[in-house]
Amino acid sequence: MQNNEIVHHRVKITPITYFPGQTTEMHCHRRGQLVYAVSGIMDVSAHNKLWRIPPQRAVWIPPQTAHSMMAHGTVELRTLYTDPETVSERFCISPIMISVSPLLRELVLRGIDGDSQIDRIKEQVSALALTELELLLQESQGSLDYTLPLPSGNDKRLAQICSAILRDPGHPYGLEEWAQKVFTSRRTLARRFQAEFGMSFLNWRQQVRLVAALSRLDQGDPVTVIANDLGYETPASFSLMFRKLTGRSPSSYASVAHSHHH
Missing domain, CATH: 2.60.120.10 (Jelly Rolls)
Known part of the structure; x- marks a missing residue:
């Protein structure tokens, strides 16, 4: 430094x-x-x-x-x-x-x-x-605040899973695979996510992917590349998630962001 x-x-x-x-x-x-x-x-x-x-x-x-x-x-x-x-x-x-x-x-x-x-x-x-x-x-x-809730660190298994997803938002593991990875049950893990974040595992992972997508759209990365990197089968399924959470399409968000910065 x-x-x-x-x-x-x-x-x-x-x-x-x-x-x-x-x-x-x-x-x-x-x-x-x-x-x-x-x-x-x-x-x-x-x-x-x-x-x-x-x-x-x-x-x-x-x-x-x-x-x-x-x-x-x-x-x-x-x-x-x-x-x-x-x-x-x-x-x-x-x-x-x-x-x-x-x-x-x-x-x-x-x-x-x-x-x-x-x-x-x-x-x-x-x-x-x-x-x-x-x-x-x-x-x-007054704007949407795209922050990501982090684990408190009280549950080491949860912290391990969250760290892995933050490093790679497109990680393919679902709740069942993560439960096996940290030697617990799917039901226990689902309860821990709900207690820690007030949302399900899928919703939290979706938030991680949204934050990653926003950052990359800001930099001008193509929607198709972002969708693939974040684990979506098609750009359409990625766009559907993005619109549901932000109220606009990825291309609309990107065009507005670029107009603000140029």
């Missing part, structure tokens, strides 16, 4: 390179934090939920919120920290994913590449970045 920090009034922007599979343990910051990968995909976990962040999106982590991260491939991360006073006055107090606007992206990158700038311009860039972030957080409040 490599990092350098650029500090402005009320804002600190930190560029960090994470290498494939690199993780950070659960930790928290005094400041509010926007986790934004300009390239690569990052998993962020907080409050027993997981966000999979493609380059077009970012996750807001409020002050003193415990979280961990994991890189999929090489990740060029840009983290924007804001002081707690600014957060309490202007920003939401729960973790949330936002869609990164072209303006915020340029402001974050300008803040990093700012050694030759005079202080007055740095201040203006920082102030505008905060304003744009505030607007994006407000917009995100």
